[in-house]
Amino acid sequence: MKRPLVDSAIYEFVFRGQLTEVALDAAGRVRRFQDLDSVDEIAAALSLELLDAEEVTASRGMAVVYTAIAAFEMSVRRYVKRVLVDAYGEDWWEKGVSQNIRRFAEARREDEEKTRWHGVRGEDLLSYTELGHLPQIIQQNWQQFEPMVRRIDWATAIFGTLERSRNVIMHSGVLAMPDVERVGMNMRDWIKQVGV
Known part of the structure; x- marks a missing residue:
């Protein structure tokens, strides 16, 4: 029985894609970390079996x-940027981040x-700030963050x-287990309060 034309077109499309992947790998394509297939592949690339x-x-x-x-830090960065973009538009970096933090991030980049x-670290300058800068940015823009965060000291x-x-x-x-549990508790508290 002959296949319908649609199935044949899909098959050919997928097959060409697979051939392209093989050709790129053969040509020496550098794979990004996100493209690696599994944790085992990452472990093999690092030769973990040679370590203690x-x-x-x-x-x-x-x-x-x-x-x-x-993952928590990335989600908070996304949240901070979203709030600042909503408040200041395209000028969110200049209007919502202090000159000292901007200089730090720009020098790091x-x-x-x-x-x-x-x-590189990321696509925008917020990716070049430190974790400790995030509450400073929140405090500098307290009016925008207060409805969700409620208390800056928290x-x-x-x-x-x-x-x-x-x-x-x-x-x-x-870390000892109480420290691990504290990390989890703090992240859960933030997510329950702020939603990210």
Whole structure:
């Protein structure tokens, strides 16, 4: 039985796409991290099997905590930018962020741009700020954030705690379970209050 023309067209389209992927890989395409197929592929690329097993196990546990903090931080950055864009439009960066934080972010981006062989942090300058800058930006624009955040001291405490835990992990430290639980509690509290 002959296939309908539509099925044949879809098959040909998908097959050409697969051939293109194979050809790009054969030509030496550099794959972004997001394109990697699995955690196992990432582990193989890093040769984790050559490292001390106990240290890898401890680090994997902290990687889960870091994943949560990083995803939380990205969602808060998106929230902060959305509020500032709603308030100031296209000039959100100049009108909603202090000159000191803008200078910090711009200098960090310029420094990273000098290393052209390495990927960049993000698409906008807010990606170049530190976690601790976010409550400062919120405070500088309190009128816009107050309806959801309610108390700046509460927000500052949450970000301070998360930044402390993040810094321990980023410098190869291992958090105790009460610290891990505190990270989770702080993120849950923020999400319940603010929604991101």
